[in-house]
Every structure is written in structure tokens, then in C-alpha cells.
Amino acid sequence: MADRSEFLYPRSRYYGKVKPENLVFNANLQEFAQKVNYICNLETSGKLSPEESYHQIKVLWKDLKRTKKQLGLGKNQFQDGDGNSNS
Numbered sequence: 001m002a003d004r005s006e007f008l009y010p011r012s013r014y015y016g017k018v019k020p021e022n023l024v025f026n027a028n029l030q031e032f033a034q035k036v037n038y039i040c041n042l043e044t045s046g047k048l049s050p051e052e053s054y055h056q057i058k059v060l061w062k063d064l065k066r067t068k069k070q071l072g073l074g075k076n077q078f079q080d081g082d083g084n085s086n087s
Helices: 004-008 020-044 050-071
Strands: none
Touching: 020 050
């Protein structure tokens, strides 16, 4: 492998509506999923206790929720980017 980072932290292509906040959240979501996967593997192999695994995932989840809130995602979900209603 030429780039270990690409192997260890793969990124999938984003197919949603291209807006800066969506791209940032998608990157954060993929990072969250990757870290949760590592924590699950460590817990499964006995390297982390279930309690520690739960705590670490909970912290990651709170960070992801904070990011979503800071980006303003989920507000006006029935409006397009121009402020018009989708209905």
C-alpha cells in the first residue's frame, strides 16, 4: 500500500446535496463510524471492557451531535437551500 492512511481510514464518496456543512458532517460521520468500529473490535478481542467501550462511544456520539448542531443541520428540513418549502 502506497498510503497507509487511506487503508486505515478509508473515505467513501459523498452522494448527497453538496453543501459545505453536509460535506463536513459527512466526513465527521465517517470518522465516527471508523472509531466506533475500532472500539468494537477492541472490546470483542478483550482489550477494552464493555463499560469503557460504551463510555468512549458515548463521548464520540456527543461530539457528533455537537458538530451537527454547530453546522445547523436538521433545521428547516422541509425547505431547500433557497428557503422555499419542498411541499
